[in-house]
Amino acid sequence: MADTILDVSELTTKYITRHEENIYAVDHVSLKVEDGKTLGIAGESGCGKSTLALSLMGYYFPPLHYSSGEIIIDGRNISGMDPDDVRKTVLGNEIAYIPQSAMNALNPTQKVISIVEDVIKAHEPSTSKKQIYALAKETFKRLGLPEEVLQKYSTELSGGMKQRTVIAISVILSPIVLIADEPSSALDVTSQKMVIKMLRQLMDHGYIKALIFITHELPLLYNVTDDIMVMYAGQIVEKGSAKELVFDPLHPYSKGLMGSIIVPESGLRDVKLTAIPGVPPNLKDPPSGCRFAERCKYVRPTCKVTAVELSDAGHGRAYRCIIPEAELREIYANE
Amino acid sequence: MQMSDEKRVILGTSGLTKVFGLGRNKTRAVDNVTIDLYESEIVSIVGESGSGKTTLAKMLLGLLKPTEGEIYFQGQLRDIRSRKKKKEYWKNIQAIFQDPFSAYNTFQKIDAVLLDCLRMRGDGKLPQAQKIELMTEACSFVNLKFAELTNKYPFELSGGQMQRLMIARIFLLNPKILVADEPTSMIDACSRATILDELMKLRDEAGMTVIFITHDIGLAYYVSDTVYIMEQGKVVERGTADACILNPQEAYTQRLINDVPKIHEEWDLSTV
Numbered sequence: 317m318a319d320t321i322l323d324v325s326e327l328t329t330k331y332i333t334r335h336e337e338n339i340y341a342v343d344h345v346s347l348k349v350e351d352g353k354t355l356g357i358a359g360e361s362g363c364g365k366s367t368l369a370l371s372l373m374g375y376y377f378p379p380l381h382y383s384s385g386e387i388i389i390d391g392r393n394i395s396g397m398d399p400d401d402v403r404k405t406v407l408g409n410e411i412a413y414i415p416q417s418a419m420n421a422l423n424p425t426q427k428v429i430s431i432v433e434d435v436i437k438a439h440e441p442s443t444s445k446k447q448i449y450a451l452a453k454e455t456f457k458r459l460g461l462p463e464e465v466l467q468k469y470s471t472e473l474s475g476g477m478k479q480r481t482v483i484a485i486s487v488i489l490s491p492i493v494l495i496a497d498e499p500s501s502a503l504d505v506t507s508q509k510m511v512i513k514m515l516r517q518l519m520d521h522g523y524i525k526a527l528i529f530i531t532h533e534l535p536l537l538y539n540v541t542d543d544i545m546v547m548y549a550g551q552i553v554e555k556g557s558a559k560e561l562v563f564d565p566l567h568p569y570s571k572g573l574m575g576s577i578i579v580p581e582s583g584l585r586d587v588k589l590t591a592i593p594g595v596p597p598n599l600k601d602p603p604s605g606c607r608f609a610e611r612c613k614y615v616r617p618t619c620k621v622t623a624v625e626l627s628d629a630g631h632g633r634a635y636r637c638i639i640p641e642a643e644l645r646e647i648y649a650n651e
Numbered sequence: 652m653q654m655s656d657e658k659r660v661i662l663g664t665s666g667l668t669k670v671f672g673l674g675r676n677k678t679r680a681v682d683n684v685t686i687d688l689y690e691s692e693i694v695s696i697v698g699e700s701g702s703g704k705t706t707l708a709k710m711l712l713g714l715l716k717p718t719e720g721e722i723y724f725q726g727q728l729r730d731i732r733s734r735k736k737k738k739e740y741w742k743n744i745q746a747i748f749q750d751p752f753s754a755y756n757t758f759q760k761i762d763a764v765l766l767d768c769l770r771m772r773g774d775g776k777l778p779q780a781q782k783i784e785l786m787t788e789a790c791s792f793v794n795l796k797f798a799e800l801t802n803k804y805p806f807e808l809s810g811g812q813m814q815r816l817m818i819a820r821i822f823l824l825n826p827k828i829l830v831a832d833e834p835t836s837m838i839d840a841c842s843r844a845t846i847l848d849e850l851m852k853l854r855d856e857a858g859m860t861v862i863f864i865t866h867d868i869g870l871a872y873y874v875s876d877t878v879y880i881m882e883q884g885k886v887v888e889r890g891t892a893d894a895c896i897l898n899p900q901e902a903y904t905q906r907l908i909n910d911v912p913k914i915h916e917e918w919d920l921s922t923v
Contacts, residue, residue, distance in 0.1 A: 361839045504699045504700045512920065535912040539913075539914075576843065580868050580869040584869070589844035589847070591842065592841060
């Protein structure tokens, strides 16, 4: 069995609002990523995907606060560490993060090479400019970016090129885990494909050992990841392999998500796409029962009363629903 | 311009061209485009960033002046030279844009947005009860509940709800043509299907012509009757959605299709 690179158990983090209310945006999340694997996180806006990404880095700044749980990266526990230590020793070296608006992450008054210098000097102050240039040149070349990019300002680059430059800079120190939060959602389909290709290359060339990929685009997730985790209102509602989740979802919410996939393949126009009605619950005061009960087609009276635990369906598969697996399959088959 | 068997052309262009810049920086953003849009159909304009989709839409809307070429509306040469005529034209053509968050006035409550539409329709002096009835009908068209929204500010809604409210506005204004410029690109995938279904509902129930602009050929395939593919300002391929997307003739169209991730077929990453 391959080594576990990232092992997160029962991680809970909260936002504290100015009215002193606690909002648990990541609620008892456990996950494992093995060497060379990609984990995808799916879910609609506001379900806690991006908060989970921030929480996994162990770097908390208000209003986000750590509450409980453990994050172990390559055998080292980083949960509850001092934020300053996290910034110096974990970020960039062990975990790198590509934010959603990576396009705006490049300082428009600096050339790309000078941004690279800042990044490397923050971690290894003794590196000379020459060494940095050589490292940057090699990284860019291996990832298929032209060397000229280093001498340009960010405003001279196209959106797709900016995004790929940000990715190249984020892995320049060879982090162990890379978290990509919607890296391609602002790009057109061709640039999106280049970004995806680059993420695959990172793994193949050994720049990173594990990738966490966050998006709401399911066809993309299916093509990039090994395993998929579906989040709803801060909780994991289902996890399993990419294939199982896309073609054989168990949880009614995942089932609903898969019903909204749009791909240019024959047969698409004959099926009626399904959308899930309603909106997710307000996490200031989450429902005591199943969080999806309000929007669920198959809701039962007990759903709204008793909280539901994640139940194991074998082979690393788990789902959060009170209806047993066999019964769910029967319901779906009869639709 | 001419009558077809069933449907009439509502909006047409001939040799439409827009040139930006001067001298060496000249770019032909839209280059000699001739299209005919029929009544009550959804037409997709597909192309990558910078292919001139939005420029074309802006010219159709009358927001940009064409460098060359003509636009015909209901068989006549479009005349929007005076402000009065422009306003008259805009009663027939309306638009929704990419970013629903910036489409609202932050300081106005939601009912103000819809009341504005009623005023534009000339129903501003109706009794209050009748206004509420109309607004409730518009909201229920897009599966929103007017009673829940009435006292809210736009930022209290999700992106999908905001975009649906934009469609409710269109339902009230009831133009003949709707230009939808990337209406789903900032909406998450789960709400996307709802928006597309509502555009189809506008076509089926209100008989509207919808010009759907997108870079995602999958969306175009799902929603449209006719597809136009644009590359560097030119229309390179046109046809019914089935013909254009399942059996593309142009290499460019094929590339756009290849670039969209699939689930039943292998996604080839080596082409970029």
